Amino acid sequence: MRSQFESQLKDLNVKLLKMGAMVQEIIEVSVQALAKQDLETAKTICVMDDEIDELELQIENECMRLLALQQPMAKDLRVIGTIMKIITDLERMGDHAVNIAKVTLEIGNEPLIKPLIDIPRMARLSEKMVNKSLDSFMKADIQLAEEVAHDDEAVDQIYEAIYTEIIEMMIEDPKVVKQATNLLFVGRYLERIADHATNIGERVIYMVTGERIEIN
Amino acid sequence: MRSQFESQLKDLNVKLLKMGAMVQEIIEVSVQALAKQDLETAKTICVMDDEIDELELQIENECMRLLALQQPMAKDLRVIGTIMKIITDLERMGDHAVNIAKVTLEIGNEPLIKPLIDIPRMARLSEKMVNKSLDSFMKADIQLAEEVAHDDEAVDQIYEAIYTEIIEMMIEDPKVVKQATNLLFVGRYLERIADHATNIGERVIYMVTGERIEIN
Numbered sequence: 001m002r003s004q005f006e007s008q009l010k011d012l013n014v015k016l017l018k019m020g021a022m023v024q025e026i027i028e029v030s031v032q033a034l035a036k037q038d039l040e041t042a043k044t045i046c047v048m049d050d051e052i053d054e055l056e057l058q059i060e061n062e063c064m065r066l067l068a069l070q071q072p073m074a075k076d077l078r079v080i081g082t083i084m085k086i087i088t089d090l091e092r093m094g095d096h097a098v099n100i101a102k103v104t105l106e107i108g109n110e111p112l113i114k115p116l117i118d119i120p121r122m123a124r125l126s127e128k129m130v131n132k133s134l135d136s137f138m139k140a141d142i143q144l145a146e147e148v149a150h151d152d153e154a155v156d157q158i159y160e161a162i163y164t165e166i167i168e169m170m171i172e173d174p175k176v177v178k179q180a181t182n183l184l185f186v187g188r189y190l191e192r193i194a195d196h197a198t199n200i201g202e203r204v205i206y207m208v209t210g211e212r213i214e215i216n
Numbered sequence: 217m218r219s220q221f222e223s224q225l226k227d228l229n230v231k232l233l234k235m236g237a238m239v240q241e242i243i244e245v246s247v248q249a250l251a252k253q254d255l256e257t258a259k260t261i262c263v264m265d266d267e268i269d270e271l272e273l274q275i276e277n278e279c280m281r282l283l284a285l286q287q288p289m290a291k292d293l294r295v296i297g298t299i300m301k302i303i304t305d306l307e308r309m310g311d312h313a314v315n316i317a318k319v320t321l322e323i324g325n326e327p328l329i330k331p332l333i334d335i336p337r338m339a340r341l342s343e344k345m346v347n348k349s350l351d352s353f354m355k356a357d358i359q360l361a362e363e364v365a366h367d368d369e370a371v372d373q374i375y376e377a378i379y380t381e382i383i384e385m386m387i388e389d390p391k392v393v394k395q396a397t398n399l400l401f402v403g404r405y406l407e408r409i410a411d412h413a414t415n416i417g418e419r420v421i422y423m424v425t426g427e428r429i430e431i432n
Contacts, residue, residue: 060297064283064293064294064296064297065293067280067283067284068283068287068288068293069287071284071285071287072284077280077281077284078280080280081276081277081280084300085304088301088304167393167394167397170386170390170393170397171390171391171393172390174386174387174388174390175387177383177386177387177393178383181383181386181397181400184397185404188401
């Protein structure tokens with residue numbers, strides 16, 4: 001019984017890592033499509049997101065079955081509860097990538113009002129945070145989980161810089177207001193994605209220590 | 217065993233309704249504080265949100281215990297899975313109310329650039345959606361759940377109107393850019409709150425029919 005539980009849990013972890021990889025990819029692809037104004041790619045983001053949603057549902061169902069059939073012990077309960085929370089955060093990240101794709105389609109072929117440097121940087125940092133947060137879960141490593149919150153501060157700082165820059169651009173030139181607002185939203189979506197990774201880190205800490213903290 | 221399960225489930229439902237009421241209140245209070253520029257009240261929103269987070273954790277733990285100890289049947293599994301998803305959506309609504317309070321504090325005592333009519337309207341609609349979505353869960357009523365998605369369209373329309381209005385204000389008068397952006401964010405937070413209520417409706421439909429749909 002016990003070894004069956006562990007083998008099913010291992011299977012769940014594999015799926016969770018797969019979901020994490022898909023989420024990192026959707027963040028990457030959605031921001032690249034924006035930077036390159038690649039509208040065709042932007043249109044495929046929805047399909048990628050549907051696959052993420054599908055996998056979330058699959059993992060969730062397996063968690064529920066595992067809980068109901070195997071009567072796991074307290075520690076296992078916490079692990080499965082953590083997985084169920086992690087997939088919700090991952091799924092929401094996918095939604096934000098879809099929002100980024102929508103902005104890309106709205107901007108269309110209109111020239112970008114600024115070279116996109118900070119936004120792709122935020123994206124890369126967020127992807128690393130997703131990776132690290134899942135790693136902290138797999139290893140039950142509190143220190144890694146705390147690092148995610150630390151990385152989140154860097155993302156917040158970039159967002160603040162983008163915010164200030166874009167507000168100034170709008171004040172100087174009313175013609176840019178619409179696109180500037182859209183780019184500001186993208187910054188906000190990425191900032192939220194990083195927050196979701198931080199949530200995952202916090203859940204891992206809760207799973208390991210039983211203490212609920214909010215690092216931010 | 218069975219009746220014990222049902223009594224625990226009933227207890228869970230009471231807590232869920234309490235959480236829903238707290239979320240409706242935090243939406244109401246956060247938007248009223250913004251409209252009245254009541255900074256003292258805005259400062260209390262964090263405390264209200266902490267209480268929501270606490271209750272979420274409590275409900276989640278009880279769900280997990282119930283799953284593990286009672287070996288519920290397939291239908292009950294789905295109900296508990298739904299509760300676990302609902303509380304995540306409710307919790308996120310609380311976070312958005314905190315974001316609204318942050319905007320209120322940032323605007324401070326600076327005169328509002330426009331009378332707030334649409335934003336409180338969005339708030340009231342969202343609160344009703346929260347109420348209706350929980351009602352649809354309690355009654356396992358698909359029709360009610362679908363109505364929530366319908367209400368969401370009204371919220372989206374108001375958001376679109378706010379968006380257009382605020383973009384125009386920014387184009388006409390660069391001095392309003394900063395506050396206008398903040399108010400646009402508030403519109404977005406409320407739009408997201410309504411989306412979370414829609415998520416709840418979708419989950420109820422999934423719980424009842426076993427079919428996963430996205431209404432929007």
